[in-house]
Each structure stands twice: as structure tokens, then as C-alpha cells.
Amino acid sequence: MKTGIYPGCSLNGSARDYNESVFALADAFGLPLEQVSDWNCCGATAAHNLNKNLSLALPARILSLAEQNGMDEIVVPCAACYHRLIVTQNELRKDPELKNQVCEILEMDYKGTSRIINVIEWIDKYIVPDLEGKIVKPFDHKVACYYGCLLVRPHKVLAYDRPEDPQSMDQVMTKIGATSVYYPYKTECCGAGFSISRTDIVSKLSGKIVEDAESRGADAIIVACPMCHSNLDMRRNDINKYWGKSFKIPVIFITQAVGLAIGLSAKNVGLKRHFVEVNIS
Amino acid sequence: MARIGVFVCHCGENISATVDCTKVAESIGKLRHVALSTEYKYMCSDPGQTLIKDAIKEHNLTGIVVSACSPRMHEPTFRRACAEGGLNPFLCEMANLREHCSWVHEKNDLTTEKAIDIVRTQVEKVKLNHALQPIRVPVTKRSLVIGGGIAGIQAALDIANTGHKVVMVERSPSIGGHMSQLSETFPTLDCSQCILTPRMVEVAQHPNITLYTYAEVESVEGFIGNFKVKIRKKAKSLDEKVCTGCGLCITKCPQKKIPNEFEQGMGMRPAIYTPFPQAVPNRPVIDREHCTYYIKGKCKVCEIVCPTKAIRFDQADEILDIDIGAIVMATGFDIKHADFFPEYGYGKYKDVIDGLQFERLASASGPTSGVILRPSDGQVPKNIVFVACAGSRDPAKGIEYCSKICCMYTAKHAMLYKHKVHEGKAYIFYMDIRAGGKNYEEFVRRAIEEDHVEYVRGRISTIFEKDGKLIVKGADTLLGGQPVEVVADMVVLATAGVASSGAEELAQKLHISYDAHKFFAEAHPKLKPVETNTAGIFLAGACQNPKDIPDSVSQASGAAVKVAALFSQDELTREPLVAQINRMAPPLYSTCVACELCIPVCPYQAIAMEEFKNRDGKVIRRAAKINEGLCQGCGTCVAICRSKSIDLYGYSNNQVYAEVVAMLNEY
Numbered sequence: 001m002k003t004g005i006y007p008g009c010s011l012n013g014s015a016r017d018y019n020e021s022v023f024a025l026a027d028a029f030g031l032p033l034e035q036v037s038d039w040n041c042c043g044a045t046a047a048h049n050l051n052k053n054l055s056l057a058l059p060a061r062i063l064s065l066a067e068q069n070g071m072d073e074i075v076v077p078c079a080a081c082y083h084r085l086i087v088t089q090n091e092l093r094k095d096p097e098l099k100n101q102v103c104e105i106l107e108m109d110y111k112g113t114s115r116i117i118n119v120i121e122w123i124d125k126y127i128v129p130d131l132e133g134k135i136v137k138p139f140d141h142k143v144a145c146y147y148g149c150l151l152v153r154p155h156k157v158l159a160y161d162r163p164e165d166p167q168s169m170d171q172v173m174t175k176i177g178a179t180s181v182y183y184p185y186k187t188e189c190c191g192a193g194f195s196i197s198r199t200d201i202v203s204k205l206s207g208k209i210v211e212d213a214e215s216r217g218a219d220a221i222i223v224a225c226p227m228c229h230s231n232l233d234m235r236r237n238d239i240n241k242y243w244g245k246s247f248k249i250p251v252i253f254i255t256q257a258v259g260l261a262i263g264l265s266a267k268n269v270g271l272k273r274h275f276v277e278v279n280i281s
Numbered sequence: 282m283a284r285i286g287v288f289v290c291h292c293g294e295n296i297s298a299t300v301d302c303t304k305v306a307e308s309i310g311k312l313r314h315v316a317l318s319t320e321y322k323y324m325c326s327d328p329g330q331t332l333i334k335d336a337i338k339e340h341n342l343t344g345i346v347v348s349a350c351s352p353r354m355h356e357p358t359f360r361r362a363c364a365e366g367g368l369n370p371f372l373c374e375m376a377n378l379r380e381h382c383s384w385v386h387e388k389n390d391l392t393t394e395k396a397i398d399i400v401r402t403q404v405e406k407v408k409l410n411h412a413l414q415p416i417r418v419p420v421t422k423r424s425l426v427i428g429g430g431i432a433g434i435q436a437a438l439d440i441a442n443t444g445h446k447v448v449m450v451e452r453s454p455s456i457g458g459h460m461s462q463l464s465e466t467f468p469t470l471d472c473s474q475c476i477l478t479p480r481m482v483e484v485a486q487h488p489n490i491t492l493y494t495y496a497e498v499e500s501v502e503g504f505i506g507n508f509k510v511k512i513r514k515k516a517k518s519l520d521e522k523v524c525t526g527c528g529l530c531i532t533k534c535p536q537k538k539i540p541n542e543f544e545q546g547m548g549m550r551p552a553i554y555t556p557f558p559q560a561v562p563n564r565p566v567i568d569r570e571h572c573t574y575y576i577k578g579k580c581k582v583c584e585i586v587c588p589t590k591a592i593r594f595d596q597a598d599e600i601l602d603i604d605i606g607a608i609v610m611a612t613g614f615d616i617k618h619a620d621f622f623p624e625y626g627y628g629k630y631k632d633v634i635d636g637l638q639f640e641r642l643a644s645a646s647g648p649t650s651g652v653i654l655r656p657s658d659g660q661v662p663k664n665i666v667f668v669a670c671a672g673s674r675d676p677a678k679g680i681e682y683c684s685k686i687c688c689m690y691t692a693k694h695a696m697l698y699k700h701k702v703h704e705g706k707a708y709i710f711y712m713d714i715r716a717g718g719k720n721y722e723e724f725v726r727r728a729i730e731e732d733h734v735e736y737v738r739g740r741i742s743t744i745f746e747k748d749g750k751l752i753v754k755g756a757d758t759l760l761g762g763q764p765v766e767v768v769a770d771m772v773v774l775a776t777a778g779v780a781s782s783g784a785e786e787l788a789q790k791l792h793i794s795y796d797a798h799k800f801f802a803e804a805h806p807k808l809k810p811v812e813t814n815t816a817g818i819f820l821a822g823a824c825q826n827p828k829d830i831p832d833s834v835s836q837a838s839g840a841a842v843k844v845a846a847l848f849s850q851d852e853l854t855r856e857p858l859v860a861q862i863n864r865m866a867p868p869l870y871s872t873c874v875a876c877e878l879c880i881p882v883c884p885y886q887a888i889a890m891e892e893f894k895n896r897d898g899k900v901i902r903r904a905a906k907i908n909e910g911l912c913q914g915c916g917t918c919v920a921i922c923r924s925k926s927i928d929l930y931g932y933s934n935n936q937v938y939a940e941v942v943a944m945l946n947e948y
Contacts, residue, residue, distance in 0.1 A: 164623035164743070184745030184752070212747070 003122075004071035004114075005033045006062055008042055008081035008226075014234070015078070015226030017270025021255035022077050022119065024268050028134075028259070031126050036066045036074060042081040045193045056098070057105045059088035064106060066114040073115040075122045077255075079225035082118045083150040083158075089116060090157045118151060118160070119224050119255060120168045127258065128175060136263040138177025141280055143257075144213035144221050145169040147186050148228040163187070169254055173222055176261040185212045190231040199235060203242035206231045210239060210247045219280055221251045229253065236276045250278040283408045284316035286342040287400060288333055289378070290324035290349035296378050297322075299388040300396045305348065305378075308397050312404060316340045325355050330362040337366030344368075344407040348376040348400045354808075369412035371857070371931060376403040398944060405943035409936045415854040418910050420506035421606035422848045423448065427498055427787070430458020432822025432833040433611030434480050439841030440609075441489035445848050448603055449484065450512055451494045453542075455560035456481050458613055462543060464643035464651070466830060467693040468724035474559060474646065481561040495566050499600060501608070501791045502886060504911060505817030506853045508605040516596040518553075518567035524591035526563040530583035531555065539571045541648075545638040547656060548648035553583050557646065567592075607817045607844040608791065610801055611837065612784060614823035617672050617680075617776040625671070625744045625774060631657040632751055633744060633772045635671075636690055643697045653701050655771040658749075662705065662770035665698055666753045667691045668741050669711040672777035680777045682798065684827040687775035688715045692725045694773060695734040708735045708767055710755055718829070737765060744772055778827030792884070793818050800826050811839040819843050858931040859912040860887075860919060862905050867893070873904035873926040879918035880905065887911035888918060 011019035026033045039062055048055035063085065066074050076082040089112050092099040103110050117125070147166050155163040166187065170180040188209055191202030210232060213221045223229050232239075233251040240246050251274070259269035271278045289306045291297035302320045310318035317340045321329050324347055336342060345368070347359045352375040360370035376399045386392040422445050426437045429451030437447045449456070460466075461481075463473035484490055499511040534551035541550040543557050552572040553565045573580035574594060584592040618635055620628030632655045634642075641647040642654065655662045669691045673684040688711070695707040714736070716722040728734045739762075741755040753767040780799035788795040793813040794802040801824050804812040811819050819840040822833035847853075864871050870893050880888045891906035905926075907918070919927045919934070928934055 162623060165627065182746070184743070184747075215747075 001072050002070055003031070003033060003126075004036050004066055004069060004074040006036045006039055006042075006066070006074050006076050006081060006085070008076070008078040009044075010078055010226035010230075014230050017273040018077060018226055018229065018253045018255065020268070020270035021253055021259050022075075024259050024264050024270075025123075025127060025255050025262075028262055028264060029127055029130055033075065034069065034071070036062055036071070037069055038065060042084040044080055044084065048084075053102065053105060055084070056088050056091060057102050059085045060092065060102045060110050061106050061108065063089060063112065063114055063116075064108045064110045067109070067111055071114050073117055075117055075119060077119040077224070078227075079118065079148055079150040080227055082116065083153075085116045086158055120151075120172060121160070123172055123254065123258060124168070128172065131175060131262075134262045135176060137261055139173070139257050139261045140177050141179070141219040142181050142217055143173050143178045144181050144183040144216065144218035145173060145186065146183070146190075146209060146213070146221050146223050146228060146232070148223070148225045149187060149189055149192070151224060152187065169222060169224060172254060173257065176258055178222075178257070181213075181216045181218050183213060183216060183218070185209045190228050192227055192231070195227065195231050195235065199238050200242065202231050202235050203238040206235060207239040207243045207245075207247075210236075210249060211243070211245070214247055214249045218249060220257075220278075221249055222254050222257055223251055224254045234275050248276065250274065250276050250280065252278065283314040284341055284343045285314050285404055285407060286333070286336050286340060286345040287315055287318040287404065288324055288329075288336075288345065288347045288349075289318070289320040289400070290329070290347065291320065291322045292350060292379055292383075293323065296349070296383040296396075299383040299386060299392050300378060301393040304393055305396050305400060309348075309400050309404065312401065314408060315404060316342060324349050325358050330358070330365075333359065333362045334366035337363070337368050342368065344372040344374070344410055346374050346376055346400060346403045346407055348378050348396070348403070350375075350379040351377050351381075354805075371413040372407065372410050374403045374407040374410065376400045402940040402943045405939040406936045409933065409939055410931070413857040413930055416857050416859070416909050417852045417854055418504075418506055420848060420850060420853055421508075421604045422446065423603070423605055424607045424609065424844050424848075425450065425498075425508070425510055425603070425605040426609045426611055426821075428458070428611035428613055428822075428824065429453075429456030429484070429492075429494065430611060430613045430822060430833075431460040431477065431480075431830055432613065432824075432837040433458070433609070434477075434484055435834045435837035436609045436611055436821045436841045436844075437484055437490055438480065438487065439838050440844050441487045443841070443845040443848070445489065445845065447487075447490045448510075448512075448605065449490060449492050450496050450498055451492070452497045453556060454495050454517070454554075454566045455556045455562070456484060456492070456494060457557075457559075457561065459637070460830060461557065461559070462545070462637060462644070463640045464645070464647070465693065465697060467689045468718070468720040470693070470696070472645075474644075478559045478561075481559075485561045492562070493601070494562060498787065498790065504885075504913070505815075505855075506606045506847070507910065508608060508817065510603050510605045510608075512601045512603060514599040514601060515566075516569075516593075516598050517564070518569065518572075518593055518596050519565065519591045520593050520596075521562070521564050521591075523589050524564045524587075525589055526555075526565075527588065528555075528565070529586050529588065530592070531565055533582050533586045535580065535582055536571060536573050539568065544641050544648050545635070547634075547638055547641055559646075567594075607819065607847050609819050609821050609837070609840045609844065610787075610791075610793070610813070610824050611821040611840075612781045612787065612801075612824040614778045614827055615781050616778055619774055619776070621672060621678075621776065622774065624742060625668075625772070626746075630744065630746055630751060630772075631655075632662075632770065633774065635774050635776045636687065636694065639694050639773045640690075643694070643701070651701075653698055660770070661702055663702075664706050664767065664769045664771075665695075665702075665708070666741075666751075666767055666769040666772045667695055667707065667709045667775065668772060669709060669775045670740070671774035673775075674712060675777075678777070680779070680798070682826070683715065684775075684778040685715070686778065686827055686829045688713075689718070689721055689724065689829065691773075691775045692716075692728040692734070696728045696732050699728075699732040699734060706735065707732075708737055708769075710737050710739055710741050710753075712738070712740065718831070739765065778823065781824060784824065791815065791818060800824065811836060811843055817847065855910075856914070856931075857909075858914040858929065859909050860907050860914065860916065860927050860929045862907055862927050864904075868902075870902045871904040871926060872924050873922075874924050875903040875905065876923060877905065878921050878923065879927065882917050882921050884915065884917065885911050885913050887913075
């Protein structure tokens with residue numbers, strides 16, 4: 001079984017902290033993670049609004065490369081990339097004619113044999129079974145697990161966790177010693193791609209997510225999506241300005257939390273790169 | 282020599298718009314043995330039937346083919362016409378030009394060609410038809426009503442009042458059904474119990490009705506007029522004849538923490554109980570699953586306190602065998618509960634309840650004596666949200682249909698709330714208001730205009746808790762989809778009505794059909810809404826689809842009339858289209874080789890072995906034999922018979938071969 005990783009653009013840019021924590025975990029547990037060679041953009045939110053074939057061809061090329069690399073499965077830490085890759089795989093499986101068309105565009109073979117997993121599935125599969133005895137500093141905090149929109153939806157295609165009130169992240173967090181609080185904003189919209197163009201909308205929506213987590217006594221918001229992270233963390237000043245509050249709750253990637261629990265340093269898992277100071281460890 | 286008459290029907294334009302009927306009649310007229318081939322606009326009409334009757338006499342016909350619609354509706358019509366024309370009715374065949382041809386194809390030459398082919402096969406078949414005589418079977422004039430809700434009660438009383446016997450089976454300890462749980466009823470707001478309980482008592486006291494509560498149908502065999510029914514009377518653990526219903530055991534039972542089904546889990550009941558004080562029969566049963574004696578082997582408080590010594594801990598279930606002539610299905614419905622809705626919290630919020638729970642809160646005999654109090658802390662809710670279409674009309678939830686009763690009962694709930702909590706605010710989120718029914722629309726207008734219930738058109742996306750309140754988020758689609766957020770104290774979900782638990786198993790026991798949602802299927806959606814596809818079994822109430830009280834009662838009376846009509850005859854005639862195992866003179870007796878393969882495949886248990894004995898009484902030969910009364914003519918035994926010893930009257934192997942050969946041959 002060969003497991004590869006598709007980092008996507010954010011893990012090399014705005015979410016380097018996420019990238020560092022994923023690889024720090026992989027190292028700590030001796031899990032080889034090879035990058036898909038010569039990978040390209042997944043198309044993100046832009047491609048499928050402009051051109052259907054383009055929006056399928058971009059992820060199909062990534063999947064095709066993964067097949068060439070002999071990867072049985074690929075971890076996709078970014079929820080948006082994860083979503084685009086799975087949707088593409090599903091569309092091409094349903095429609096063989098469309099698949100042939102996309103192969104022609106790419107001038108590459110595509111079989112659809114690589115399994116696409118998100119970072120929580122990866123942790124569940126490879127890290128949770130080895131966790132016992134490795135936890136040196138239980139993550140003894142109250143946490144609000146924020147899943148965002150793309151990690152669990154559309155359920156028909158992803159068939160992962162339950163679309164309303166998902167539990168997978170809460171379960172991982174409980175295993176490393178955290179207490180997950182009742183948090184109804186789990187899958188509410190953070191503003192997503194408006195992060196760049198309409199920060200006011202992001203401030204409004206993300207503000208509610210942050211406010212609810214704080215009001216329920218959470219010490220941290222746990223995420224598994226670079227877009228969610230940047231909206232809740234990088235845009236915190238805008239949020240505070242918009243709501244006239246000073247929300248201080250840190251936003252931590254699930255990989256960082258697991259890393260801290262097994263004794264990795266804050267620097268090692270990229271905590272120093274956050275905009276909102278992380279004063280818990 | 283055969284002289285066949287062919288009658289091509291236009292069915293208005295249903296057939297003639299796509300099939301060239303004149304050409305069909307002309308082509309068929311040229312076939313050998315066809316003495317007459319003609320066409321008419323409506324064959325089933327009076328002039329059409331007269332045409333057939335006259336032609337039989339005039340052309341001295343030996344068989345006829347009516348080329349029209351599916352035999353399902355009009356085969357009896359044309360057989361009757363045939364008989365009135367002096368020909369045995371089983372010498373009439375139908376060629377289905379409508380469902381099998383005109384409705385499913387475009388107008389062109391090929392369609393007409395196909396129509397000709399269909400008629401040709403029937404012409405070849407009818408040449409081999411034999412005159413058959415109907416089978417006569419006796420009728421047991423006793424009916425079975427399954428389910429003791431308002432539909433079952435109405436059907437039972439109506440049948441009983443025609444002078445016929447009724448056996449009513451109800452699986453819970455009391456009759457009354459969901460109607461006994463309701464507070465007030467729309468559109469009159471009269472008290473549900475007040476109109477229902479007298480009828481329940483009437484059932485119990487009617488000399489023609491035998492009531493079995495806490496009982497279930499174990500099995501049903503047989504056929505119309507002659508069903509053999511086994512009923513399991515579950516052990517009530519007391520002697521009903523000795524018990525006076527004083528209720529001392531109920532008050533003294535130490536186990537009092539069992540969720541009360543009648544109160545929809547909003548109250549508790551002891552292990553020995555009647556579902557509610559007005560229960561009929563007013564005799565308790567012991568719930569063995571929760572009774573301390575049955576769990577731990579000691580207690581017996583009820584036995585000690587019982588003044589008449591009626592408790593019987595060792596009572597066993599009893600199986601009753603009853604001969605029944607007709608069956609009315611009145612098994613009712615269930616509703617989905619809050620735990621079906623992930624977006625509304627999977628049932629984890631105490632103050633998100635379903636419609637039946639609200640009925641109990643609003644009921645004078647309910648857990649709060651009719652005061653609207655929210656379950657979590659017993660406070661009067663100041664803001665209340667009603668969610669219509671919770672699950673109904675939602676393909677994503679697998680429930681595409683409209684549950685029909687919710688629009689009305691939600692309006693009623695909001696009204697009852699406003700009548701009890703004057704300063705409170707009631708919101709109803711809805712998709713459409715479906716208030717079709719006498720005085721229904723007026724009722725909804727009253728809720729809006731007089732009781733100032735706030736109707737918001739839009740659906741609720743999510744409900745969550747914050748600071749002891751429920752945050753209800755939705756959209757107002759009349760204001761361009763603007764997001765709406767209501768801070769509510771309580772939410773009532775008008776959850777979808779679904780088939781009663783166990784409906785599917787029961788339908789299989791009775792061999793009646795049911796739809797994808799496990800609701801029992803009617804024989805025809807418009808013209809046979811009370812009948813099932815199985816003769817002698819009728820439908821009443823919400824076991825067919827969600828229905829309100831007036832509709833359930835009307836249908837129950839309809840079912841009762843069907844039963845009474847059946848019982849008005851001493852004998853029933855059945856179509857003689859049954860299978861037959863050949864018989865011949867000794868020493869052969871039959872070509873049947875007694876392999877007995879046909880016995881297990883028969884779905885109606887209609888086949889048994891017959892023994893032939895010599896003069897000394899020694900069995901010298903065995904052969905299968907079909908019970909004509911039980912056989913439904915499905916033909917399964919014909920297909921499995923290895924020695925070709927079985928044939929089906931009306932669909933003999935030779936007739937089917939003739940059809941196939943006609944289809945394969947050019948004409």
C-alpha cells in the first residue's frame with residue numbers, strides 16, 4: 001500500500017503551518033508521504049464556475065499522475081482540493097464517455113484507482129491505532145471542532161461522516177485527551193473564497209462561528225481546512241473590527257493538536273505562523 | 282369449424298389516434314376462421330355491447346376477440362355481453378391494443394402492424410378456448426377487522442349493524458388508535474376523546490362484534506369467502522373474566538418508570554397498565570418486558586393487592602383459529618420522530634417535539650393536563666415554532682409524498698397554543714398550505730386572521746440550542762429567500778406520516794400488495810380505492826396512505842359496504858381459470874409421476890397428493906391434485922411440472938403455443 005499526498009496550493013502558501021504539521025506527524029509515526037509528482041492546481045472554486053471540462057481535467061491530471069506514481073491512495077489535507085478530486089472521480093466513474101473525453105484532453109490515461117482520503121481519515125487509519133503510549137501531553141482542553149462545508153458535503157458523493165453534526169474530528173480529539181463542546185456551527189459557512197474579494201462577508205459569517213465557539217467555553221477551534229483556517233485566523237482582525245469585539249480563541253489544525261499531544265514542539269507543527277496567538281499547548 | 286368475431290375498439294381517441302383501426306379490422310377480416318371483423322368508437326358502451334350481442338347471434342359466432350384495452354377493467358364487461366349474446370363467457374378474449382400498443386407508441390405503420398399482430402395471436406388463442414363453468418364456493422359470513430383505530434371501529438360497527446359477525450383484532454391493549462391520543466380535532470375543534478370513546482364502548486358492547494385486544498394476526502390462508510385465520514392472543518397475564526378493572530394493581534405496581542407509549546414518551550407508566558383511563562377494554566395487561574417479576578423472579582405486588590385474584594403470571598399466549606369470509610385492513614399509520622432529522626438535532630433537544638407529542642401536551646388528559654409546558658424545564662413557551670413538511674415532500678429524506686394531515690393539524694396546534702397562551706407568539710414555517718376539505722381553508726384563515734399565527738413560507742435549515750433557547754434558522758421565500766432566525770422556546774415538527782410498523786410483514790402474510798413506502802396498495806387508484814388486489818380483502822383508513830379522520834371514516838364505511846355486499850350472497854362464483862392435473866382411466870390414472878415438485882412452489886398451498894387404491898385398499902398409485910377453491914391460476918405449477926401433466930384452464934399450453942406460433946408466422 002503506497003500512500004501519496006497532494007498538497008495543493010495552500011499548503012505551500014498560506015497554510016504552510018498545516019503542511020509542516022502533516023509532515024511532522026508523518027515523520028513521528030514513520031509514515032512515508034510522497035508528493036504527487038509534477039502536480040497542478042485542482043481548479044478550486046474558479047474552474048467549475050467557468051468551464052466544466054477544465055474543472056474535471058485539472059483534478060483528473062492529478063489523479064492520473066498519482067496512478068502513474070503507483071499510489072494506492074492519496075491524502076488531500078485541503079478540504080477544497082479533497083472535494084474537487086472526489087467529485088471528479090465520481091463524475092468520471094458515472095460517465096465513461098466523459099472520462100474518455102477528459103483523457104483525450106489530457107492526453108493521459110486515467111483509471112480512477114487511487115483512493116482519495118482526507119486528513120482525518122488518514123489520522124484515523126494510520127495514527128489513531130498507534131496512538132497508545134505516544135501521548136505524552138494530553139490535549140486537555142475544551143475544543144470546538146469546525147468542519148466547514150466541503151469536508152462532509154455533498155454526502156451522496158463523499159459518503160464521509162454525517163453531513164449534519166459530523167463526529168469524526170470530535171472522536172479524534174477525544175482520543176488525544178480533549179473535550180469536545182456542543183457546537184452547532186460545525187458546518188456553517190465561513191465565507192470561503194470571499195476571503196479575498198469580500199472580507200466584510202467573511203467577517204460577518206466567520207464572526208458567528210468564532211463567537212459561538214467562545215460562548216460555549218471552547219479553548220480552541222479545531223479545523224482541517226486551510227480556507228477555514230485563514231478565514232477564522234488570518235481574518236481575525238477584520239472579524240473583531242466588524243463585530244466590535246476582541247475574540248481571542250485560537251484556531252488550530254487537527255494535525256497540530258495531535259502533534260502537540262505526542263510531544264512535538266509548537267514550532268515543529270507550525271504554531272508560530274498563526275495570526276491569532278496560540279497560548280495553549 | 283370455428284367462426285370468430287373480432288371487435289376493434291377506438292377507445293375514443295386512445296387507440297384510434299395512433300393505430301389505424303380500420304386497417305386492423307380489414308386485415309383481421311381476411312384471416313381464416315374470422316367470420317366478422319368490425320370496429321366501433323366505444324366497445325364498452327351500451328351500443329358497443331349490443332353490437333357484440335347481435336353479431337354473436339347473426340353470425341353464429343363460436344368465439345370473440347375484443348380488441349380494446351387491458352382486460353383488467355373490461356374483461357368482465359365483455360364476458361357478460363358474450364353470455365347475454367348466448368355464448369359461453371369464457372369464449373371471449375381481449376387483445377390489449379391500448380396499454381400494449383397505442384399508449385406506448387407513436388402513430389405510424391409499425392404501430393398498426395403491431396396492433397394487427399396482437400389481435401392475430403388472440404384470434405389463434407380463442408379458437409382453442411373451451412366453454413367453462415364458474416366455480417361456486419360458499420361464503421363464511423364473518424369478517425375480520427385488523428386494527429382498532431377510528432377506521433377499524435367505523436368498519437366494524439357498520440358491518441355489525443348489517444347483522445353480520447365481526448372479529449376485531451388490535452395489537453395494543455386498547456382500541457382507539459391515534460385518534461384517542463388527539464386533543465381537539467380540526468376543523469371544528471371538538472374534543473377527540475368525546476366523539477371517539479362512545480364509539481369504542483359501542484364496539485365492546487355490540488353483540489355482533491368479538492374484540493381481541495393485545496392480539497395479532499398470526500397467519501391467513503385461504504381465499505375470498507373462505508379465509509382461515511390464526512390469531513395470537515398475547516398473554517395479558519390476568520384473567521379478563523375475573524378482573525373488574527378496579528385499577529388497584531396499577532396504582533400499587535412498584536415499577537413506575539416505563540416510558541408511556543400513549544403519552545408518546547412524555548409520561549411514565551407502571552408495568553401493569555391500561556394505556557389510558559378510558560381504555561376499552563378497561564382491563565390492564567402486564568408488560569412482561571419491564572415487569573420486575575418476569576425480570577427478577579420476585580415482586581407479585583399486583584397479585585397480592587388484587588381483590589378478585591385475577592392475576593395469572595403463568596398465562597400463555599393463545600392461538601385462535603377462526604373462519605373468516607372477508608377482511609378489512611385498518612392498521613393505521615405511524616409518524617416519524619424527531620430523531621429522524623439530523624438538521625433538527627437527531628432528537629437530542631428535549632424541546633423539539635413531534636406533532637403527536639404536542640397533541641398530548643394540549644390534551645386535557647395528557648401529562649400536563651392540557652397546559653402547554655415545554656418538556657425540558659416545565660416552563661410555558663413564549664415563542665413556539667411549528668415546522669410543517671418535516672420529512673414529507675422531501676426526496677432527500679426518501680419521502681416524496683405529502684402526508685396530507687399536517688397542514689391542518691399544524692394550524693390547529695398553533696390555534697390551540699394561542700388559545701392557551703394568549704401572549705405567546707406562534708410561527709408556522711410551511712412550503713404550501715394544503716387545506717383542501719370542507720371548512721378547511723376557512724379554518725386556516727381563522728388561525729391567521731383571528732389567532733394571529735405567523736405563517737412564514739420557507740423551510741427550516743437547522744435548529745440548535747443556545748443559552749437555553751432554540752435557535753431556529755430558515756428562509757422566508759416570499760421575501761426573496763431572506764434568512765430568518767427565530768429564538769424559540771419550543772419547536773413542534775409536523776413529521777411525515779409513515780406506514781405502521783409491521784405493515785410489510787402483515788401484507789406478506791395476507792398476500793396483498795403494498796407500495797414502496799409500505800402503505801397497502803388499492804386495486805385501482807380511482808375506481809377501486811377500497812379494494813386490494815386480493816379478492817375479499819379491503820382497505821380502511823391510513824394504512825393506505827396518510828388520511829384525516831373524515832376520510833378514514835368514509836373509507837371504512839365504504840369497506841363495510843363491500844363486506845356486506847359480499848355477505849349478501851350465500852355462494853360466490855369464481856372464475857374457473859384454475860390449474861388442473863390430468864386424469865385418465867386406470868391403470869394409468871394420470872401422467873403425473875408424483876415427483877411433488879409442484880407442491881412447494883404453489884404460493885397458495887392448493888396442491889396435495891391423491892392416492893389411488895385397489896379393491897384391497899392398497900395404494901397402487903399417487904398423483905398430485907389441485908384444490909380448485911384455493912388455486913388462483915398463477916400457472917407456477919404448470920411451468921415446473923416435468924411430465925407436462927398440469928394445464929391451466931383458459932391459458933392452456935396449447936393456447937399459449939398457438940399465440941406464439943401466430944406471432945412468429947407471417948400472415
